[in-house]
Amino acid sequence: MSLHLEARVSDPTAGGLENLLSEDRRFPPSAEFAAQANASADLYSWANADRPAFWGEQARELLTWSTPFEQTLDWSDAPVARWFADGRLNAAYNAVDRHVEAGRGDKVALHFEGEGGDTRTLTYADLQREVSRAANALTSLGVTTGDRVAVYLPMIPEAVVTMLACARIGAPHSVVFGGFSAEALHSRILDAEAKLVVTADGGFRRGAASALKPAVDEALAKGAPSVEHVLVVKRTGQPVEWTEGRDVWWSDVVDTASDEHTPVDVEAEHPLFILYTSGTTGKPKGIFHTTGGYLAQAAYTHLNVFDLKAETDVYWCTADVGWITGHTYVVYGPLVNGATQVIYEGTPDTPHRGRWWEIVQKYGVTILYTAPTAIRTCMKWGEEIPAQFDLSSLRVLGSVGEPINPEAWMWYRRVVGGDRAPIVDTWWQTETGAIMISPLPGVTETKPGSAQVPLPGIAADVVDDEAHSVPDGSGGYLVLTEPWPAMLRGIWGDRQRYVDTYWSRFRGLYFAGDGAKKDEDGDIWLLGRVDDVMNVSGHRLSTTEIESALVSHPWVAEAAVVGAADETTGQAVVAFVILRGDSEAGDLPAQDVQTTLRNHVAKEIGPIAKPRQVLVVAELPKTRSGKIMRRLLRDVAENRQVGDATTLADSSVMDLIAQGLSTPA
Numbered sequence: 001m002s003l004h005l006e007a008r009v010s011d012p013t014a015g016g017l018e019n020l021l022s023e024d025r026r027f028p029p030s031a032e033f034a035a036q037a038n039a040s041a042d043l044y045s046w047a048n049a050d051r052p053a054f055w056g057e058q059a060r061e062l063l064t065w066s067t068p069f070e071q072t073l074d075w076s077d078a079p080v081a082r083w084f085a086d087g088r089l090n091a092a093y094n095a096v097d098r099h100v101e102a103g104r105g106d107k108v109a110l111h112f113e114g115e116g117g118d119t120r121t122l123t124y125a126d127l128q129r130e131v132s133r134a135a136n137a138l139t140s141l142g143v144t145t146g147d148r149v150a151v152y153l154p155m156i157p158e159a160v161v162t163m164l165a166c167a168r169i170g171a172p173h174s175v176v177f178g179g180f181s182a183e184a185l186h187s188r189i190l191d192a193e194a195k196l197v198v199t200a201d202g203g204f205r206r207g208a209a210s211a212l213k214p215a216v217d218e219a220l221a222k223g224a225p226s227v228e229h230v231l232v233v234k235r236t237g238q239p240v241e242w243t244e245g246r247d248v249w250w251s252d253v254v255d256t257a258s259d260e261h262t263p264v265d266v267e268a269e270h271p272l273f274i275l276y277t278s279g280t281t282g283k284p285k286g287i288f289h290t291t292g293g294y295l296a297q298a299a300y301t302h303l304n305v306f307d308l309k310a311e312t313d314v315y316w317c318t319a320d321v322g323w324i325t326g327h328t329y330v331v332y333g334p335l336v337n338g339a340t341q342v343i344y345e346g347t348p349d350t351p352h353r354g355r356w357w358e359i360v361q362k363y364g365v366t367i368l369y370t371a372p373t374a375i376r377t378c379m380k381w382g383e384e385i386p387a388q389f390d391l392s393s394l395r396v397l398g399s400v401g402e403p404i405n406p407e408a409w410m411w412y413r414r415v416v417g418g419d420r421a422p423i424v425d426t427w428w429q430t431e432t433g434a435i436m437i438s439p440l441p442g443v444t445e446t447k448p449g450s451a452q453v454p455l456p457g458i459a460a461d462v463v464d465d466e467a468h469s470v471p472d473g474s475g476g477y478l479v480l481t482e483p484w485p486a487m488l489r490g491i492w493g494d495r496q497r498y499v500d501t502y503w504s505r506f507r508g509l510y511f512a513g514d515g516a517k518k519d520e521d522g523d524i525w526l527l528g529r530v531d532d533v534m535n536v537s538g539h540r541l542s543t544t545e546i547e548s549a550l551v552s553h554p555w556v557a558e559a560a561v562v563g564a565a566d567e568t569t570g571q572a573v574v575a576f577v578i579l580r581g582d583s584e585a586g587d588l589p590a591q592d593v594q595t596t597l598r599n600h601v602a603k604e605i606g607p608i609a610k611p612r613q614v615l616v617v618a619e620l621p622k623t624r625s626g627k628i629m630r631r632l633l634r635d636v637a638e639n640r641q642v643g644d645a646t647t648l649a650d651s652s653v654m655d656l657i658a659q660g661l662s663t664p665a
């Protein structure tokens with residue numbers, strides 16, 4: 001593990017962190033911004049004085065409880081935390097109804113922009129009616145409190161409505177990103193034992209209707225005894241196969257349902273959702289979050305990190321609801337805070353490369369939250385594109401998902417933020433539920449490329465192999481040292497895996513899986529994953545999962561996958577495969593083999609997991625104990641001099657690989 005960390009720290013191209021060690025640009029907050037900011041430096045001392053009490057205050061202040069809590073943190077069953085456990089509330093009530101009750105029903109909750117240019121506006125009152133209808137429909141389909149609902153939808157208002165309808169009846173949702181395959185959907189439906197699947201005929205991507213329903217049909221055909229119904233939104237109008245008795249149209253059951261519904265009161269620790277994420281083994285982990293603590297931290301971070309002014313801001317987070325960022329910073333954080341936000345269905349370059357900036361201009365977006373990979377893509381397209389639009393409304397810019405290299409940070413600040421808007425580089429994970437490490441706008445003097453400081457209420461550190469805190473100026477592993485309200489409560493149905501994955505590497509500390517460095521000021525710089533998890537365009541992918549997808553193909557005898565540094569996507573998937581001697585692939589052109597295997601991975605997992613390259617090799621580098629040395633393969637994939645290969649069982653293997661690759665296919 002430490003080898004991999006060193007490789008990343010010393011590797012000048014890893015994550016584009018070329019300037020990391022010498023970055024000395026500083027951006028203090030402007031006096032005007034600081035004067036109006038929600039957050040102030042006092043928050044740190046307040047939180048440090050009594051962390052659980054601080055969170056208790058936030059939870060009381062930012063949420064409406066049907067039964068107020070007395071307890072704050074209960075850590076007696078560590079590492080499973082209970083927060084505000086004797087309180088009761090409903091997440092959808094907090095996100096919707098209470099704003100209507102407070103007279104803000106006419107305020108826009110969602111400005112929806114379809115890829116084709118169709119739009120819908122939903123006020124908080126509209127959202128209350130829609131969510132109530134959907135909750136009644138879910139109930140009529142047999143879903144009750146505690147049942148799981150799988151959600152496989154495009155980025156349309158119904159995705160938000162469905163999630164809130166689930167929360168309204170206390171049925172945990174399990175959203176599966178629409179870009180995942182039938183296979184991936186199937187395993188997630190099985191693991192969560194979902195009773196209902198909510199999907200659409202399709203969604204619009206890159207100017208075309210892209211089908212979703214067939215993947216649900218295929219997933220269910222593999223056997224999913226828990227599923228009773230499939231609820232289908234009509235979005236594209238493309239033809240769908242229909243299973244009578246099982247499939248129902250949204251328009252038949254939701255649109256006709258009563259728009260009045262009483263939210264179900266749940267305990268603070270009632271599960272709100274499960275969200276699957278890649279781990280170091282092949283099987284995705286069902287990360288589950290509960291209600292009270294998650295919502296409190298979602299609202300608190302959204303308010304302070306983005307300096308949200310609910311009355312005047314127009315907020316836009318570009319994430320899909322299929323990811324944690326979409327859960328916390330499209331659905332729960334902004335809506336609990338009563339914000340007005342934009343949601344956009346499609347890709348940034350449809351129908352032209354200025355689409356995002358056109359949306360910013362059209363709605364007067366003031367807060368933009370996106371990923372470094374998107375910023376780097378826009379950089380590549382050229383700054384003359386955003387220059388054609390009026391971006392002067394923007395006042396806070398956020399980044400999430402992967403380390404942002406200083407050059408992309410500077411470009412974001414200058415070209416998008418007009419050298420004016422503060423950037424918040426926010427570090428967090430599916431597991432942490434909400435932002436953990438980030439500058440506070442108006443408070444922190446920012447540094448390009450660094451997430452810098454744990455938020456008030458959060459305790460993080462960088463430690464060495466022996467779990468000792470490293471001195472300023474040194475690197476190590478990022479750990480979280482105190483429980484926090486939005487922390488995962490486990491891996492669905494597998495407590496031991498939760499303990500083993502996060503709490504065993506360093507006793508009593510949460511191991512995030514990221515390498516990090518403290519600079520001379522003690523600020524934290526994230527260096528990327530130190531385990532077998534890759535980060536491609538901000539999406540987490542497991543090397544093992546892709547390897548098992550590859551070996552499930554009849555041509556492949558063995559496979560090793562690495563994440564190689566990539567200028568745009570941060571990392572890219574590069575696969576090394578050994579073909580079976582008896583397979584027909586040996587007679588095919590290398591190009592065809594590569595294409596077939598890339599498509600096979602897309603089919604097994606989803607297009608996001610498609611390897612950038614599939615390299616056919618005769619051998620894989622292994623230690624004497626048979627462990628594949630991915631570090632050496634990464635050297636090859638990144639066109640670097642191959643590092644120390646002395647621990648290989650057969651040290652000639654790397655020469656063999658190098659020769660094989662230099663032979664033109």
Ligand code: WTA
Pocket residue numbers: 277323324325399400401402403404425426427428429430431451512513514526527528529535538539540
């Ligand atoms: C990475 C996304 C550097 C990190 C919210 C983490 C980051 C993984 C940052 C979680 C950041 C996220 N700087 N790295 N600001 N934000 N990461 O679960 O490796 O999809 O462990 O959650 O993304 O990815 P996940």
